[in-house]
Amino acid sequence: MSNLVERALNGEVIAAARLMRLSDDRREGYQVFMKEIWKKTGHAHIIGITGAPGSGKSTLTDQLITKFRAAGKTVGVVAIDPTSPFTGGAILGDRIRMATHSLDEGVFIRSVGTRGNLGGLSVSTMDIVAIMDAMGKDIVIIETVGVGQDEVEIAMVADTCIVVTVPGLGDDIQAIKAGIFEIADIFVVNKSDRDGAERTSNDLKMMLEITPKRDEWTVEVLKTMAEKGEGVDELIERISIHEDFFKENKLKRRKLNERLVHVAYGAVKEKLVNDIFPPDKIKALIEDGNDPYTTVEILWNNIK
Amino acid sequence: MSNLVERALNGEVIAAARLMRLSDDRREGYQVFMKEIWKKTGHAHIIGITGAPGSGKSTLTDQLITKFRAAGKTVGVVAIDPTSPFTGGAILGDRIRMATHSLDEGVFIRSVGTRGNLGGLSVSTMDIVAIMDAMGKDIVIIETVGVGQDEVEIAMVADTCIVVTVPGLGDDIQAIKAGIFEIADIFVVNKSDRDGAERTSNDLKMMLEITPKRDEWTVEVLKTMAEKGEGVDELIERISIHEDFFKENKLKRRKLNERLVHVAYGAVKEKLVNDIFPPDKIKALIEDGNDPYTTVEILWNNIK
Numbered sequence: 314m315s316n317l318v319e320r321a322l323n324g325e326v327i328a329a330a331r332l333m334r335l336s337d338d339r340r341e342g343y344q345v346f347m348k349e350i351w352k353k354t355g356h357a358h359i360i361g362i363t364g365a366p367g368s369g370k371s372t373l374t375d376q377l378i379t380k381f382r383a384a385g386k387t388v389g390v391v392a393i394d395p396t397s398p399f400t401g402g403a404i405l406g407d408r409i410r411m412a413t414h415s416l417d418e419g420v421f422i423r424s425v426g427t428r429g430n431l432g433g434l435s436v437s438t439m440d441i442v443a444i445m446d447a448m449g450k451d452i453v454i455i456e457t458v459g460v461g462q463d464e465v466e467i468a469m470v471a472d473t474c475i476v477v478t479v480p481g482l483g484d485d486i487q488a489i490k491a492g493i494f495e496i497a498d499i500f501v502v503n504k505s506d507r508d509g510a511e512r513t514s515n516d517l518k519m520m521l522e523i524t525p526k527r528d529e530w531t532v533e534v535l536k537t538m539a540e541k542g543e544g545v546d547e548l549i550e551r552i553s554i555h556e557d558f559f560k561e562n563k564l565k566r567r568k569l570n571e572r573l574v575h576v577a578y579g580a581v582k583e584k585l586v587n588d589i590f591p592p593d594k595i596k597a598l599i600e601d602g603n604d605p606y607t608t609v610e611i612l613w614n615n616i617k
Numbered sequence: 618m619s620n621l622v623e624r625a626l627n628g629e630v631i632a633a634a635r636l637m638r639l640s641d642d643r644r645e646g647y648q649v650f651m652k653e654i655w656k657k658t659g660h661a662h663i664i665g666i667t668g669a670p671g672s673g674k675s676t677l678t679d680q681l682i683t684k685f686r687a688a689g690k691t692v693g694v695v696a697i698d699p700t701s702p703f704t705g706g707a708i709l710g711d712r713i714r715m716a717t718h719s720l721d722e723g724v725f726i727r728s729v730g731t732r733g734n735l736g737g738l739s740v741s742t743m744d745i746v747a748i749m750d751a752m753g754k755d756i757v758i759i760e761t762v763g764v765g766q767d768e769v770e771i772a773m774v775a776d777t778c779i780v781v782t783v784p785g786l787g788d789d790i791q792a793i794k795a796g797i798f799e800i801a802d803i804f805v806v807n808k809s810d811r812d813g814a815e816r817t818s819n820d821l822k823m824m825l826e827i828t829p830k831r832d833e834w835t836v837e838v839l840k841t842m843a844e845k846g847e848g849v850d851e852l853i854e855r856i857s858i859h860e861d862f863f864k865e866n867k868l869k870r871r872k873l874n875e876r877l878v879h880v881a882y883g884a885v886k887e888k889l890v891n892d893i894f895p896p897d898k899i900k901a902l903i904e905d906g907n908d909p910y911t912t913v914e915i916l917w918n919n920i921k
Contacts, residue, residue: 344910344913344914347908347909347910348908348910348911351908351909351910352908365669367669570900570903570904573903573908573909573912574896574899574900574903574909576909577899577902577903577909577910577912577913578890578896578899580909580910580912580913581889581890581894581899581912581913581916582886582889582890584913584917585885585886585889585894586882586885586886590885590889592878592882595878595881595882595885596874596878598881599874599877599878599881600874604651604652604655604656604877605651605655605877605878605880605881605884606648606651606652606655606881606884607652608877608881608884608885609648609881609884609885609888610648612885613888
């Protein structure tokens with residue numbers, strides 16, 4: 314196992330992929346090597362890309378990969394897809410475009426499923442990000458499908474959080490926007506050739522003006538047409554400026570600590586739920602006619 | 618407290634609202650009255666309404682309330698909004714339309730925030746649904762903003778799960794759809810006057826054909842224009858048919874048990890995270906330089 318860790322730390326893809334699998338399956342002893350891995354993290358700049366379905370996140374990610382590679386940077390991508398609650402399997406979305414990078418050794422892409430019970434970005438996803446970081450990737454992009462809880466968690470774990478939107482979403486978007494304003498480092502209005510792009514951009518700017526600032530960073534609203542590659546250079550530049558800002562203001566250490574706390578927090582829950590209070594025990598108690606809170610009481614008395 | 622429970626069980630709104638607040642705040646002793654409440658649940662038919670942002674869920678919910686009221690049924694609505702991770706406050710979306718029901722004693726509407734760490738439909742949200750059920754509401758509608766994890770949880774807790782979509786969402790929707798097919802009892806293509814409504818409807822039907830069936834229920838795709846009230850009668854009728862199917866096939870007990878398990882599962886996590894492994898303990902260990910898995914080990918050894 315420690316041989317695998319060594320090889321992964323040297324950037325060997327096969328070894329890294331093997332560790333990811335072992336961690337993802339939560340195989341006995343994964344904590345041992347993940348301890349080693351986590352100690353070696355902190356090199357990569359981690360970019361979160363999130364936004365509503367259909368906003369073109371994959372296309373944008375694809376464009377970013379190409380640009381980062383052209384600049385000589387190595388890139389890891391973790392694409393998170395929703396898991397069907399009934400099959401338990403991860404659903405692979407449209408990753409075909411990304412296949413163009415599959416022959417490039419400087420790019421490492423993994424699709425992962427979200428875990429039902431733990432919700433959002435699972436701990437093992439963060440382990441994958443950590444492995445990519447530890448193996449020496451300069452950039453790790455986390456792309457997530459969905460809105461809501463996902464975004465919040467991305468903000469917690471990413472160094473630079475990019476929120477992608479498109480012109481002309483309906484009235485519900487207001488409710489969602491409000492939560493997003495405080496987590497975005499960069500806004501992107503993609504598909505900006507569509508009607509209403511200017512208005513969407515202006516709405517965002519207006520909302521940003523009334524949002525309390527974190528640190529001294531100015532959140533800009535950029536327009537892109539990812540399909541044609543337009544606006545991507547500006548986005549790359551803005552990411553780079555944010556990365557510098559991040560380092561100069563010593564936010565990197567703080568963010569890394571937040572990531573570690575997030576993973577530890579998830580791992581505690583995971584251990585407790587899996588090892589101490591397995592769902593079938595809970596089910597059995599409910600089927601015996603206990604209400605949920607009595608069930609908790611019984612389980613709690615057992616542990617004591 | 619037991620007086621409050623009694624009053625709530627008699628349908629008294631003020632008492633019920635007070636219990637919801639006590640449960641939402643997790644005030645000392647909330648488990649005591651929630652045990653009583655959960656024992657009295659099982660009357661209401663619980664409808665989950667979910668779908669992408671901007672799909673018009675609120676308008677549809679509003680229309681459903683009007684129709685159910687006209688049919689003499691009492692209605693509870695729980696509207697879930699994303700919580701800002703930084704302010705901790707719930708963001709109220711566009712609930713103005715629903716204000717038309719605020720003078721009707723047969724309608725009880727509550728907006729709740731999702732809880733950051735537990736993710737998705739929080740346990741206290743389910744407690745609110747239970748209180749509405751126990752106080753005698755015939756219908757309880759859970760409306761959720763967002764896609765992804767939320768939907769999965771709605772399917773777990775709702776008797777009838779309605780997935781709302783609109784014509785013309787982009788390619789990412791494919792990835793999300795796939796997960797949704799197995800949880801929807803009824804599909805609604807809202808804003809069906811828009812371009813592509815027929816195509817969206819046909820796409821959905823095609824996907825449904827290749828989705829493995831749960832039970833013997835046929836998932837139909839209905840078209841609505843909620844703003845104008847078109848198609849709402851058909852939707853109400855389909856919900857009623859599903860409710861009958863549900864009762865005839867004795868799925869109600871099974872679903873109620875699933876709900877109870879879900880709440881118990883969440884309550885266990887809540888208790889453990891809040892009472893046994895408070896986040897500040899985890900933070901302190903990380904700041905002392907421990908990796909996440911060593912942190913878990915230390916906490917685990919403490920409990921032993």
